Amino acid sequence: xxxxxxxxxxxxxxxxxxxxxxxxxxxxxxxxxxxxxxxxxxxxxxxxxxxxxxxxxxxxxxxxxxxxxxxxxxxxxxxxxxxxxxxxxxxxxxxxxxxxxxxxxxxxxxxxxxxxxxxxxxxxxxxxxxxxxxxxxxxxxxxxxxxxxxxxxxxxxxxxxxxxxxxxxxxxxxxxxxxxxxxxxxxxxxxxxxxxxxxxxxxxxxxxxxxxxxxxxxxxxxxxxxxxxxxxxxxxxxxxxxxxxxxxxxxxxxxxxxxxxxxxxxxxxxxxxxxxxxxxxxxxxxxxxxxxxxxxxxxxxxxxxxxxxxxxxxxxxxxxxxxxxxxxxxxxxxxxxxxxxxxxxxxxxxxxxxxxxxxxxxxxxxxxxxxxxxxxxxxxxxxxxxxxxxxxxxx
Numbered sequence: 013x014x015x016x017x018x019x020x021x022x023x024x025x026x027x028x029x030x031x032x033x034x035x036x037x038x039x040x041x042x043x044x045x046x047x048x049x050x051x052x053x054x055x056x057x058x059x060x061x062x063x064x065x066x067x068x069x070x071x072x073x074x075x076x077x078x079x080x081x082x083x084x085x086x087x088x089x090x091x092x093x094x095x096x097x098x099x100x101x102x103x104x105x106x107x108x109x110x111x112x113x114x115x116x117x118x119x120x121x122x123x124x125x126x127x128x129x130x131x132x133x134x135x136x137x138x139x140x141x142x143x144x145x146x147x148x149x150x151x152x153x154x155x156x157x158x159x160x161x162x163x164x165x166x167x168x169x170x171x172x173x174x175x176x177x178x179x180x181x182x183x184x185x186x187x188x189x190x191x192x193x194x195x196x197x198x199x200x201x202x203x204x205x206x207x208x209x210x211x212x213x214x215x216x217x218x219x220x221x222x223x224x225x226x227x228x229x230x231x232x233x234x235x236x237x238x239x240x241x242x243x244x245x246x247x248x249x250x251x252x253x254x255x256x257x258x259x260x261x262x263x264x265x266x267x268x269x270x271x272x273x274x275x276x277x278x279x280x281x282x283x284x285x286x287x288x289x290x291x292x293x294x295x296x297x298x299x300x301x302x303x304x305x306x307x308x309x310x311x312x313x314x315x316x317x318x319x320x321x322x323x324x325x326x327x328x329x330x331x332x333x334x335x336x337x338x339x340x341x342x343x344x345x346x347x348x349x350x351x352x353x354x355x356x357x358x359x360x361x362x363x364x365x366x367x368x369x370x371x372x373x374x375x376x377x378x379x380x381x382x383x384x385x386x387x388x389x390x391x392x393x394x395x396x397x398x399x400x401x402x403x404x405x406x407x
Contacts, residue, residue: 036138036224039207039216040407043134044127046212053126057119064115068108073097073274088281096274096289104265111258118251124244131407134210135400141203141218143393144196147386149221151193154382157361158186165371178371185375223396227403232332235402239328240321242405249320253313260306267299331401338395345388 044050078092165179207216229235240246272291277284360381364374 035218035220036135039138039211039218040131040134042214042216043207043210043212044131046214047130047210048212050123050127050130051212054123057123060119061116064112064119068105068112070097070099070105091277091279093277094274094289096272096291098270098272100270101265101268103268104262107258107262107265111255111262114251114255114258118248118255121244121247121251125248128244128404128407130210132400132404134207135407136397137203137206137210138218138220139223139393139396139400141200141207142220142223142396143389144200144203145219145221146389147196148193148200150382150385150389151189151196155186155189155193158182158189162186175371181371181375185378223392226396226399229335229399229402232329235332236325236328239402239405240324243324246317246320246324249313249317253310253317256306256309256313260303260310263299263302263306267295267303269293269295328402331398335395335398335402338391338398341391342395345391 074094074096076092076094076096078090080090080092082088082090161182162179165175165182169176169179204217207218208214230238270293272289272293274289275286276289277286279285360369360374360377363369364371369377
């Protein structure tokens with residue numbers, strides 16, 4: 013029977029954690045859909061994509077018309093008409109199109125990065141809400157006990173059987189608990205406001221008191237590799253290098269001669285002349301230093317990648333160290349069964365009611381226990397926050 017009860021409890025806890033995971037997933041899904049910043053960024057990058065694909069065609073054709081009056085009049089007036097079309101060197105157009113395609117890819121990585129930042133903020137707020145909701149539950153029970161304790165001491169004082177020092181201690185503890193309670197309520201409200209703001213103004217009230225299930229965290233080397241492969245910020249930098257290389261290729265094409273072709277008509281003294289109009293630009297100084305500039309941009313992009321890889325490696329190492337430390341602390345607290353708050357609270361209240369411990373001992377024991385319990389709850393929160401940071405690349 014005992015094993016069956018343990019099994020049923022385990023199944024219930026798993027179901028509750030699965031429900032918590034579902035609530036978190038639904039919250040993040042809603043925010044990804046409704047967040048105003050993401051919607052604005054998406055629209056902005058759509059406009060940028062159109063900008064990237066602008067200017068890939070030849071410039072507009074040119075039409076020129078001249079009517080020249082003669083002096084003396086007997087020389088006859090002259091009419092000149094020209095229509096022409098200028099072209100960059102033929103290779104420029106394919107290279108411009110390639111550049112635009114690479115810039116569009118980079119825009120998608122920027123959107124992914126912005127999405128991950130918003131969802132991590134939302135997930136962190138949900139984790140903090142679980143912590144505050146658990147604190148709220150704990151403080152509600154403690155307030156009830158403290159109010160009952162003050163009432164009991166007041167009754168004793170009224171009967172002449174009480175101790176004013178014990179009453180003052182109980183009353184002071186009640187005041188401190190009320191302060192913590194109201195602060196917790198305020199924190200819950202503010203965090204829910206944050207979620208509502210992230211959800212585009214659509215109200216969210218996150219009431220979970222269970223954290224979502226934590227997947228298996230791989231070893232650092234494996235995690236770091238997976239993080240780097242998925243990191244949109246690294247992809248932005250890598251794509252920036254590709255864009256810089258494409259820009260260099262376009263610039264080289266733009267240093268080649270431009271071509272102009274068209275039709276030319278000229279009429280004077282009853283005679284007309286018409287034929288083909290052609291022209292070629294001489295690339296002397298218009299694009300001076302452009303190639304050197306583009307090469308420098310490629311080098312800068314390569315250095316940015318190297319700097320990011322180095323910085324990001326140690327950033328992930330720091331996060332993994334924090335995760336490992338919090339995990340070890342969690343295991344220590346769980347081994348000490350510090351989270352069995354109801355049982356300890358009931359035992360303390362019973363011992364005091366039976367006169368097995370004094371008021372001073374009661375206050376000391378409750379203070380010691382709840383200090384440890386609050387440390388456990390804070391460590392639990394920080395543990396889940398560390399995991400959320402490590403798994404940001406999955407958002």
